[in-house]
Amino acid sequence: MSETGATRTLRIHILRYNPQDTTSKARMQTFEVAEAAGMTLFVALTEIRETQDPSLNFDFVCRAGICGSCGMMINGRPALACRTLTKDLPEDITLLPLPVFELIADLSVNTGRWMRDMAERLETWVHGSDMDPDVDALEAPMDPDRAEEIYELERCIECGCCIAACGTAHMRPDFVGAVGLNKIARFRVDPRDERDDRSLYELIGDEDGVFGCMTLLGCADTCPKDLPLAEQIAFLRRKMLSAARSV
Ligand code: SF4
Ligand code: F3S
Ligand code: FES
Numbered sequence: 752m753s754e755t756g757a758t759r760t761l762r763i764h765i766l767r768y769n770p771q772d773t774t775s776k777a778r779m780q781t782f783e784v785a786e787a788a789g790m791t792l793f794v795a796l797t798e799i800r801e802t803q804d805p806s807l808n809f810d811f812v813c814r815a816g817i818c819g820s821c822g823m824m825i826n827g828r829p830a831l832a833c834r835t836l837t838k839d840l841p842e843d844i845t846l847l848p849l850p851v852f853e854l855i856a857d858l859s860v861n862t863g864r865w866m867r868d869m870a871e872r873l874e875t876w877v878h879g880s881d882m883d884p885d886v887d888a889l890e891a892p893m894d895p896d897r898a899e900e901i902y903e904l905e906r907c908i909e910c911g912c913c914i915a916a917c918g919t920a921h922m923r924p925d926f927v928g929a930v931g932l933n934k935i936a937r938f939r940v941d942p943r944d945e946r947d948d949r950s951l952y953e954l955i956g957d958e959d960g961v962f963g964c965m966t967l968l969g970c971a972d973t974c975p976k977d978l979p980l981a982e983q984i985a986f987l988r989r990k991m992l993s994a995a996r997s998v
Contacts, residue, residue, distance in 0.1 A: 759786045761837055763795060764845045765807070769856040779845075780804075792832035792846070793821065796858075808857035816975060819908030822849050822915065823858045829912035831975045832858075849915040862911040869927050873954050875934045879943045897942065904937035904983070906976045913980065916969030925959040929970035929980040932961055936983040939990070952994035961987045 761784045768777040782799045793811055800807045812818040814833045821832040824847040826840060837844070852860035869875075893901075913929040914920045920928045935955050938944045955961045964984050971981040 759842050760784070761786050761795065761840075762843050763799065764843065765857065766847045767807075767857055768854065769808070770854055771856065786837050790837045792825065792835045792837060792844075795837055796832065796846075808855065808859040810859045817908060819862070819910035822860075822862065822910040822912050823847065824849060824915065829915035829973050831910060831912070834975060849911050851914050851920050852911055860911070862909060865911070865914070866909045866930070869931045870934070872925075873927060873931050873934060875931075875938070877938070877941060877944050878946050880945060891943075893942070897940065900940050901937060904933055904940070904978065907933055907978060908976060910975060912973045912975060913970035916973040918967050918969065919963050919965055923959060923963055926963045927955065927960055929964075929974070929978075929984065931955070932964070932984050932987055933978055933980060936987055939987075948990050948994040949997065952991050955987070956991045956995055961991050964988070 763782045763784060764779050765782065766777065767775075767780045769775040782803055784795050784798055787794070791814075793814055796807065796809050797811075800809075809823070809832070810820040811833055812820045814821075816831055816834045819831075822829055823832050824845075825832065825835055826845055829849055832846075846858055848854055848858050848860045849862070852862050852865050855861055907930060909930060911930070917926070917928055920926045932955065935951055938946065939948075939951065957963070961984065966981075966984075968981055971979075974980055
């Protein structure tokens, strides 16, 4: 809807390309959609797939900004399509897949593989000698303020927007990005994790880690969960510099 209440016709320009199909050639395709009140890009894309082109590829699971699967470039900015209202966009909307990640087809990318590789490299699990292997065992109580601090950093939904927005990630394929650095920051404040700064330095104390960050801040500008990425990266950089001096 326009500000005057008239229904707008949206022109949605979408990159079409399927790298698995040897006959596929990258091209932009335009679809017209009548805008409805409260329409999100998820609704618009679903309408296109149901009424105009069933072959259109895009990813959605939760439609509520929780699963992180619907990240895409929306008029040049990475964002979650399910949380983007068409009323906040002009009539011409250009959608591209997130860069850096492996393209599956059209707007669908494989963030899962990238996130798994990063998680394995950074060992993003609690390293504690007294972790009870019994999954049904009750966890030891934790100070509520500390639990809140960990929870704040755990709100990451691994959508990949911070990677798509980061110039370093575009240049360095192994850069762990704000999502990876945020995970290390999370383990630094977890009392159950016994890794010290020197062992974390082994993981992120190089140009694929915290010293690759050029403080471009695209990550902080685009994170849909408003995670304190700039503060966490600055904090980690100071800590890792201290750890480097002690090596
Ligand atoms: Fe997405 Fe933010 Fe997590 Fe990056 S840090 S993957 S932008 S939720
Ligand atoms: Fe990239 Fe964010 Fe650093 S955009 S360069 S990780 S501040
Ligand atoms: Fe889950 Fe958008 S569909 S975050």
